[in-house]
Amino acid sequence: MAHTIEHKPEQNRFEIHVDGTLAGHADYTVTGNVRDFDHTVTDPAFRGQGLAGKLVSAALDSSRADGVQIATSCSYVEKFVAQNTEYQDLLA
Structure with a gap:
């Protein structure tokens, strides 16, 4: 199965599609220079x-590339960052 990940900044979300079908999303709110991932x-x-x-990894990579920090109100994102220490420098 082929998957694609798309950032939709106008909706404050990242989406993952599998063979053209929406399979999941990670939503965030913006406060200043921080994306607070609050729902996956x-x-x-x-x-x-x-x-x-894969979705959260891409969202965090995009946040890094955009020069923004993150917050982890979503328990999945919080656990993901704890287990993938290369993203901990993004924490606000």
Whole structure:
């Protein structure tokens, strides 16, 4: 299955699509120079494939490239950052 990840800044979200179908999203709110990731969802039909991790990794890489810090109100993103220490420098 081919997947693509798209940043939709006008909606404050990152989306992951599998074969053209929306499989999940990571939503955030913006306060100053901080993206607070507050909600991550994977469609039940696509769970167990590691898509949430790919989505969050891409969202955090994009945040780094955009020069913004992050907050982790979403428990999944909080756990992901704790387990992937290369992203901890992004924490506000």
